Structure formats: C-alpha cells, structure tokens
Amino acid sequence: MADIRGPQCRQCRREGEKLFLKGSKCFTAKCPIEKRNAAPPGQHNTRRGRLSDYGVMLRMKQKVRRIYGMFERQFKRFYHEATLKKGATGVNLLQMLEARLDSVVYRMGFGISRRQARQLISHRSIMVNGKIVNIPAYSVQPGDVIAIKPKATEQLRIKEALAFFANRAEPEWITVDRDKLEGVFKRVPERDELPADISEQLIVELYSK
Numbered sequence: 001m002a003d004i005r006g007p008q009c010r011q012c013r014r015e016g017e018k019l020f021l022k023g024s025k026c027f028t029a030k031c032p033i034e035k036r037n038a039a040p041p042g043q044h045n046t047r048r049g050r051l052s053d054y055g056v057m058l059r060m061k062q063k064v065r066r067i068y069g070m071f072e073r074q075f076k077r078f079y080h081e082a083t084l085k086k087g088a089t090g091v092n093l094l095q096m097l098e099a100r101l102d103s104v105v106y107r108m109g110f111g112i113s114r115r116q117a118r119q120l121i122s123h124r125s126i127m128v129n130g131k132i133v134n135i136p137a138y139s140v141q142p143g144d145v146i147a148i149k150p151k152a153t154e155q156l157r158i159k160e161a162l163a164f165f166a167n168r169a170e171p172e173w174i175t176v177d178r179d180k181l182e183g184v185f186k187r188v189p190e191r192d193e194l195p196a197d198i199s200e201q202l203i204v205e206l207y208s209k
Helices: 008-015 023-027 053-067 072-083 089-098 101-107 114-122 156-164 200-208
Strands: 126-128 145-148 174-177 182-185
Touching (some): 072 200, 101 145
Antiparallel strands (some): 126 145
C-alpha cells in the first residue's frame, strides 16, 4: 500500500490550517497551527505572498489530497472517474473520497485518523460484509457492513480511538454499534453534509485547464 510518509504536521503548516492528520494531537496545544505566527515549512522568516488564481486552485487540490492521504496519480484517477459519473464532477469526487474504506473506518471512529484507519485495513483488521479487505481505497457501497475482525477487537489503538470519539455523533450516512464494533454505510453523503471549507469547484477548474 502506498503511504505518504514524513511529518504530518508539516502538511498542515504548508496549507496554513488544520487538516486533522494526527488525531488527538490536533485538538491540543501541541498542534503547530495553534502557535502564533506558525510559519510554513522551508526557509525561516518567509511569508506567503498573494496567491494567483492558479495558486488558489492548486492549494485547494493539495489540501483535499492531503486530507484524504493520496498521491497525485491516485487522486487524479479518482477525479477522472468522477467525470464519468452523472452529476457535478466536484461533488462526485468528494462522495467517492468519503466512500473509500479508510474514510469510512475513520468516520466510524475505529481509527483516530485516516492514516491509522489505513493501517488497520492494511494489517487485515477490517472486514466488509464478513470478509477481510486490505485495500484502503476499496469503494464501500450503500448497505455494506464494516466491522473489526474478532481477533483485533482488543487492540489498544482501536480502544483509544473509540474512547476519543465516544462523545462524537457519527455522520448521518453511517450507523455504528460500538458494542459490536461494526457499522453500516447507509448511503453516500449529500454535499451539504461534507466539509464546507472545501471548494471542489476549484479542483474541477484546475484539472480542466
């Protein structure tokens, strides 16, 4: 499985906002974005100038790509598939990203971050409809049941994630049974249920150039 390595917080600093890549650390004072005048990575004492229109589109694409932990080639493939579907390409793209198995596992609270969710999947700790699936990019379909493998239910990282998200309401498009450690992907999310700080139209305009 391809994995984006390197400091996760560096990616947040590059985008100038929290991307919630480090799980619980993102909610503490240790998060670099919480520090006053947090600088982007690279040469010290540099300040961002005003971005061009192309720069704004590029930064939005990079932001979404980093949130979902994808390389450029894989992200572009998802975009191409989104163009083949009926409806708005940008919305199709976001819905496809949210239907990835690693995103669904994260949304259900079994992993404290998408990166940890990918680890659970690649370590064969996740089952879909009773069968082990070790492909993070696997496309979950409405009605699919996602569960923790019985032998993995005692893993400390899973317990910590469940405790961390205990008071968080799960999204409307999934249901979770925390006692059975399983959930159901009911449907693809609507656009108004997805992050409002993502402007998918900028991504469409970038790839349309």
